[in-house]
Amino acid sequence: MKQLTGEQYARRKYITLSVREPMPLMEFLMKEMSGISRNRVKDLLAGHAIMVDRQLVTRYDFPLEVGQTVLVSRHKRSTELRNKYVKIIYEDKDIIVIEKSEGILSMASAPGQYCVKTILDEYFRGRHFPCTAHVVHRLDRDTSGLMIYAKSLEARKILEENWHNIVFDRRYVAVLCGEMKQEGGTVHSWLKDNKAYVTYSSPVDNGGKEAITHYRRIATNRHYTLAEMRLETGRKNQIRVHMKDLGYPIAGDDKYGYGPCPLHRLALHAFRLYFYHPKTGELMKFETPYPTAFAKLFENPNNQSL
Secondary structure (H helix, E strand, O other), rough: OOOOHHHHHHHHHHHEEOOOOOOOHHHHHHHHHOOOOHHHHHHHHHHHOOEEOOOOOOOOOOEEEOOOOEEEEOOOOOOOOOOOOEEEEOOOOEEEEEEEEOHHHHOOOOOOOOOOOHHHHHHHOOOOOOOEEEEEOOOOOOEEEEEEEEHHHHHHHHHHHHHHEEEEEEEEEEEEEOOOOEEEEEEEEEEEEEEOOOEEEOOOOOOOEEEEEEEEEEEEOOOOOEEEEEEEOOOHHHHHHHHHHEEEEEEEEEEOOOOOOOOOOEEEEEEEEEEOOOOOOEEEEEEEEOOOHHHHHOOOOOOOOO
Protein backbone atom coordinates (compact mmCIF):
# COMPACT_ATOMS: atom_id res chain seq x y z
CA MET A 1 0.00 0.00 0.00
CA LYS A 2 1.34 3.40 -1.00
CA GLN A 3 2.17 5.55 1.99
CA LEU A 4 0.51 8.98 2.07
CA THR A 5 2.61 12.11 2.42
CA GLY A 6 1.75 14.49 5.27
CA GLU A 7 0.04 16.88 2.84
CA GLN A 8 -1.98 14.10 1.21
CA TYR A 9 -3.07 12.82 4.61
CA ALA A 10 -4.10 16.33 5.64
CA ARG A 11 -6.21 16.69 2.49
CA ARG A 12 -8.02 13.44 3.29
CA LYS A 13 -8.58 14.39 6.92
CA TYR A 14 -9.79 17.91 6.18
CA ILE A 15 -11.97 19.74 3.67
CA THR A 16 -9.71 22.48 2.29
CA LEU A 17 -11.25 25.82 1.34
CA SER A 18 -9.50 28.87 -0.09
CA VAL A 19 -10.49 32.41 0.85
CA ARG A 20 -11.03 34.61 -2.23
CA GLU A 21 -12.59 37.65 -0.56
CA PRO A 22 -12.53 39.00 3.01
CA MET A 23 -15.50 38.04 5.18
CA PRO A 24 -16.35 36.59 8.62
CA LEU A 25 -15.75 32.86 9.06
CA MET A 26 -19.44 31.97 9.55
CA GLU A 27 -20.47 33.76 6.36
CA PHE A 28 -17.62 32.09 4.45
CA LEU A 29 -18.53 28.57 5.59
CA MET A 30 -22.24 29.07 4.89
CA LYS A 31 -21.30 30.21 1.38
CA GLU A 32 -18.66 27.58 0.61
CA MET A 33 -20.33 24.57 2.26
CA SER A 34 -23.72 24.63 0.60
CA GLY A 35 -26.52 23.42 2.83
CA ILE A 36 -24.60 23.57 6.12
CA SER A 37 -26.59 25.10 8.99
CA ARG A 38 -25.43 27.80 11.38
CA ASN A 39 -25.83 25.35 14.26
CA ARG A 40 -23.63 22.81 12.48
CA VAL A 41 -20.94 25.45 11.97
CA LYS A 42 -21.10 26.38 15.65
CA ASP A 43 -20.87 22.70 16.54
CA LEU A 44 -17.74 22.33 14.41
CA LEU A 45 -16.20 25.41 16.01
CA ALA A 46 -16.99 24.19 19.52
CA GLY A 47 -15.55 20.79 18.62
CA HIS A 48 -12.23 22.35 17.50
CA ALA A 49 -12.77 21.09 13.96
CA ILE A 50 -11.86 24.28 12.06
CA MET A 51 -8.45 25.80 11.42
CA VAL A 52 -7.38 28.89 9.49
CA ASP A 53 -3.86 28.61 8.08
CA ARG A 54 -3.41 25.62 10.44
CA GLN A 55 -4.31 27.70 13.50
CA LEU A 56 -7.27 26.51 15.57
CA VAL A 57 -10.21 28.95 15.43
CA THR A 58 -13.37 28.81 17.55
CA ARG A 59 -14.88 32.26 16.83
CA TYR A 60 -17.72 32.30 14.28
CA ASP A 61 -16.96 35.98 13.49
CA PHE A 62 -13.23 35.39 12.91
CA PRO A 63 -12.22 37.79 10.08
CA LEU A 64 -10.84 35.95 7.04
CA GLU A 65 -8.41 37.55 4.59
CA VAL A 66 -7.79 36.83 0.93
CA GLY A 67 -5.30 34.01 0.42
CA GLN A 68 -5.94 32.22 3.70
CA THR A 69 -6.80 28.51 3.81
CA VAL A 70 -9.64 27.16 5.93
CA LEU A 71 -9.44 23.50 6.99
CA VAL A 72 -12.63 21.80 8.16
CA SER A 73 -12.11 18.46 9.89
CA ARG A 74 -14.25 15.57 8.63
CA HIS A 75 -14.42 14.32 12.23
CA LYS A 76 -14.59 16.03 15.60
CA ARG A 77 -11.36 15.81 17.52
CA SER A 78 -11.45 13.00 20.03
CA THR A 79 -9.38 15.16 22.36
CA GLU A 80 -12.12 17.75 22.79
CA LEU A 81 -12.19 18.94 26.38
CA ARG A 82 -15.07 17.47 28.35
CA ASN A 83 -15.05 18.71 31.91
CA LYS A 84 -17.86 19.96 34.13
CA TYR A 85 -15.71 22.77 35.50
CA VAL A 86 -14.19 24.21 32.31
CA LYS A 87 -15.61 25.18 28.92
CA ILE A 88 -13.26 26.42 26.20
CA ILE A 89 -14.53 29.62 24.56
CA TYR A 90 -11.53 30.47 22.35
CA GLU A 91 -8.07 29.08 21.72
CA ASP A 92 -5.07 29.91 19.56
CA LYS A 93 -1.34 29.26 19.82
CA ASP A 94 -0.80 32.01 22.41
CA ILE A 95 -3.86 32.12 24.68
CA ILE A 96 -6.92 30.17 25.75
CA VAL A 97 -10.15 31.77 27.01
CA ILE A 98 -12.34 29.59 29.20
CA GLU A 99 -15.54 29.78 31.20
CA LYS A 100 -14.96 28.48 34.72
CA SER A 101 -17.73 26.95 36.82
CA GLU A 102 -18.06 27.72 40.49
CA GLY A 103 -16.45 25.31 42.93
CA ILE A 104 -12.92 25.07 41.54
CA LEU A 105 -9.74 27.10 42.04
CA SER A 106 -8.11 28.95 39.13
CA MET A 107 -4.73 27.56 40.23
CA ALA A 108 -3.57 25.24 43.00
CA SER A 109 -2.98 26.65 46.48
CA ALA A 110 -1.28 23.40 47.58
CA PRO A 111 0.79 20.75 45.75
CA GLY A 112 -1.29 18.33 43.69
CA GLN A 113 -4.54 20.27 44.12
CA TYR A 114 -7.12 19.87 41.35
CA CYS A 115 -7.73 23.21 39.65
CA VAL A 116 -8.41 24.82 36.25
CA LYS A 117 -4.69 24.88 35.42
CA THR A 118 -4.52 21.11 36.06
CA ILE A 119 -7.46 20.53 33.72
CA LEU A 120 -5.95 22.65 30.95
CA ASP A 121 -2.50 21.09 31.28
CA GLU A 122 -4.05 17.62 30.94
CA TYR A 123 -6.00 18.83 27.90
CA PHE A 124 -2.83 20.18 26.26
CA ARG A 125 -0.96 16.92 26.91
CA GLY A 126 -3.83 14.93 25.41
CA ARG A 127 -3.51 16.93 22.22
CA HIS A 128 0.32 16.72 22.27
CA PHE A 129 0.64 20.50 22.56
CA PRO A 130 4.10 21.50 23.87
CA CYS A 131 2.70 24.09 26.31
CA THR A 132 1.21 24.57 29.75
CA ALA A 133 -1.43 26.94 31.09
CA HIS A 134 0.08 30.07 32.62
CA VAL A 135 -2.12 31.94 35.12
CA VAL A 136 -2.36 35.71 34.53
CA HIS A 137 -5.43 36.51 36.67
CA ARG A 138 -7.75 34.61 38.98
CA LEU A 139 -11.36 34.10 39.96
CA ASP A 140 -12.28 32.96 43.48
CA ARG A 141 -13.12 29.27 43.88
CA ASP A 142 -16.86 30.01 44.09
CA THR A 143 -16.95 32.69 41.37
CA SER A 144 -17.79 31.53 37.84
CA GLY A 145 -17.06 33.15 34.50
CA LEU A 146 -14.54 34.09 31.84
CA MET A 147 -10.77 33.81 32.24
CA ILE A 148 -7.65 34.06 30.07
CA TYR A 149 -4.69 31.69 30.40
CA ALA A 150 -1.46 32.21 28.48
CA LYS A 151 0.02 29.25 26.58
CA SER A 152 3.58 30.55 26.60
CA LEU A 153 5.90 32.44 28.96
CA GLU A 154 6.12 35.24 26.40
CA ALA A 155 2.34 35.73 26.25
CA ARG A 156 2.12 35.54 30.05
CA LYS A 157 4.78 38.23 30.44
CA ILE A 158 3.01 40.56 28.02
CA LEU A 159 -0.34 40.08 29.78
CA GLU A 160 1.10 40.50 33.27
CA GLU A 161 3.17 43.58 32.47
CA ASN A 162 0.49 45.33 30.39
CA TRP A 163 -2.72 44.00 31.98
CA HIS A 164 -4.40 47.37 32.52
CA ASN A 165 -3.69 48.46 28.93
CA ILE A 166 -4.60 45.12 27.33
CA VAL A 167 -7.75 44.27 29.32
CA PHE A 168 -10.12 47.23 29.00
CA ASP A 169 -13.54 45.92 30.01
CA ARG A 170 -14.23 43.30 32.69
CA ARG A 171 -17.77 43.01 33.98
CA TYR A 172 -19.51 40.85 36.53
CA VAL A 173 -23.11 40.16 37.44
CA ALA A 174 -24.13 39.37 41.01
CA VAL A 175 -27.15 38.71 43.17
CA LEU A 176 -26.95 41.05 46.16
CA CYS A 177 -28.73 40.73 49.47
CA GLY A 178 -31.34 43.43 49.97
CA GLU A 179 -33.46 45.69 47.79
CA MET A 180 -31.08 48.30 46.32
CA LYS A 181 -32.69 51.73 46.07
CA GLN A 182 -30.08 53.53 43.97
CA GLU A 183 -29.80 52.92 40.21
CA GLY A 184 -26.01 52.76 40.31
CA GLY A 185 -22.81 54.49 41.30
CA THR A 186 -19.13 54.01 42.09
CA VAL A 187 -17.32 52.61 45.12
CA HIS A 188 -13.81 54.02 45.65
CA SER A 189 -11.65 52.81 48.53
CA TRP A 190 -8.29 51.31 49.51
CA LEU A 191 -8.15 47.57 50.20
CA LYS A 192 -5.73 45.87 52.55
CA ASP A 193 -5.49 42.41 54.15
CA ASN A 194 -5.24 42.03 57.91
CA LYS A 195 -3.17 39.34 59.65
CA ALA A 196 -6.01 36.84 59.20
CA TYR A 197 -5.98 37.46 55.41
CA VAL A 198 -9.36 39.16 55.51
CA THR A 199 -9.58 42.11 53.12
CA TYR A 200 -10.91 45.30 54.65
CA SER A 201 -11.75 48.65 53.09
CA SER A 202 -10.80 52.23 53.96
CA PRO A 203 -12.25 55.41 52.36
CA VAL A 204 -8.79 57.01 52.66
CA ASP A 205 -5.35 55.75 51.69
CA ASN A 206 -4.32 53.29 54.42
CA GLY A 207 -1.29 51.92 52.63
CA GLY A 208 -3.41 49.40 50.77
CA LYS A 209 -4.30 49.22 47.08
CA GLU A 210 -6.68 51.69 45.47
CA ALA A 211 -9.84 49.97 44.22
CA ILE A 212 -12.66 51.36 42.05
CA THR A 213 -15.88 49.51 41.18
CA HIS A 214 -18.71 50.91 39.07
CA TYR A 215 -22.11 49.27 39.53
CA ARG A 216 -25.67 49.49 38.22
CA ARG A 217 -28.93 47.92 39.30
CA ILE A 218 -30.57 45.59 36.77
CA ALA A 219 -33.51 44.13 38.71
CA THR A 220 -34.71 44.00 42.27
CA ASN A 221 -37.36 42.49 44.53
CA ARG A 222 -38.05 42.69 48.25
CA HIS A 223 -35.13 40.44 49.14
CA TYR A 224 -32.46 40.63 46.42
CA THR A 225 -30.93 42.85 43.74
CA LEU A 226 -29.42 41.77 40.42
CA ALA A 227 -26.54 44.13 39.67
CA GLU A 228 -23.74 44.53 37.13
CA MET A 229 -20.24 45.63 38.12
CA ARG A 230 -17.47 47.07 35.96
CA LEU A 231 -13.97 46.93 37.39
CA GLU A 232 -11.69 49.92 36.94
CA THR A 233 -9.11 48.12 39.09
CA GLY A 234 -8.80 44.41 39.79
CA ARG A 235 -7.96 43.84 43.45
CA LYS A 236 -8.31 40.74 45.60
CA ASN A 237 -11.94 40.37 46.80
CA GLN A 238 -12.71 43.82 45.37
CA ILE A 239 -16.34 43.27 44.35
CA ARG A 240 -17.18 41.27 47.46
CA VAL A 241 -15.79 43.93 49.81
CA HIS A 242 -17.23 46.88 47.87
CA MET A 243 -20.72 45.41 47.80
CA LYS A 244 -20.45 44.88 51.58
CA ASP A 245 -19.41 48.54 51.88
CA LEU A 246 -22.62 49.51 50.07
CA GLY A 247 -24.71 47.47 52.46
CA TYR A 248 -25.68 44.91 49.82
CA PRO A 249 -23.29 41.95 50.19
CA ILE A 250 -23.24 39.24 47.55
CA ALA A 251 -25.67 36.41 48.22
CA GLY A 252 -23.91 33.27 49.38
CA ASP A 253 -20.80 35.14 50.56
CA ASP A 254 -19.95 33.56 53.92
CA LYS A 255 -16.83 35.70 54.34
CA TYR A 256 -18.05 39.18 53.44
CA GLY A 257 -21.80 38.71 53.53
CA TYR A 258 -24.75 37.13 55.28
CA GLY A 259 -24.10 33.49 54.49
CA PRO A 260 -27.10 31.46 53.20
CA CYS A 261 -28.19 31.92 49.59
CA PRO A 262 -31.17 30.35 47.76
CA LEU A 263 -28.82 29.61 44.84
CA HIS A 264 -26.51 27.53 47.08
CA ARG A 265 -23.41 29.26 45.73
CA LEU A 266 -21.59 32.58 45.73
CA ALA A 267 -23.80 34.53 43.33
CA LEU A 268 -21.01 36.21 41.34
CA HIS A 269 -20.23 35.60 37.66
CA ALA A 270 -17.66 37.22 35.33
CA PHE A 271 -19.71 37.60 32.15
CA ARG A 272 -17.68 40.01 29.99
CA LEU A 273 -13.99 40.04 29.03
CA TYR A 274 -12.74 42.51 26.39
CA PHE A 275 -9.03 42.76 25.66
CA TYR A 276 -6.39 43.21 22.98
CA HIS A 277 -4.59 40.04 21.95
CA PRO A 278 -1.14 40.05 23.63
CA LYS A 279 0.69 39.05 20.44
CA THR A 280 -1.40 40.33 17.51
CA GLY A 281 -3.08 43.34 19.10
CA GLU A 282 -6.44 42.14 17.73
CA LEU A 283 -9.55 43.30 19.60
CA MET A 284 -11.05 40.29 21.39
CA LYS A 285 -14.57 40.40 22.84
CA PHE A 286 -16.12 37.59 24.86
CA GLU A 287 -19.39 37.45 26.79
CA THR A 288 -21.43 34.72 28.43
CA PRO A 289 -25.12 34.95 29.35
CA TYR A 290 -26.08 35.75 32.93
CA PRO A 291 -26.49 32.45 34.84
CA THR A 292 -30.07 31.27 34.42
CA ALA A 293 -30.47 30.74 38.17
CA PHE A 294 -29.63 34.40 38.82
CA ALA A 295 -32.39 35.64 36.51
CA LYS A 296 -34.98 33.15 37.80
CA LEU A 297 -34.75 34.72 41.22
CA PHE A 298 -36.33 37.89 39.77
CA GLU A 299 -39.10 36.39 37.63
CA ASN A 300 -41.54 36.89 40.52
CA PRO A 301 -41.10 40.30 42.22
CA ASN A 302 -42.01 38.76 45.59
CA ASN A 303 -39.85 35.67 45.14
CA GLN A 304 -37.49 34.87 48.00
CA SER A 305 -36.23 31.44 46.99
CA LEU A 306 -36.07 29.21 43.96
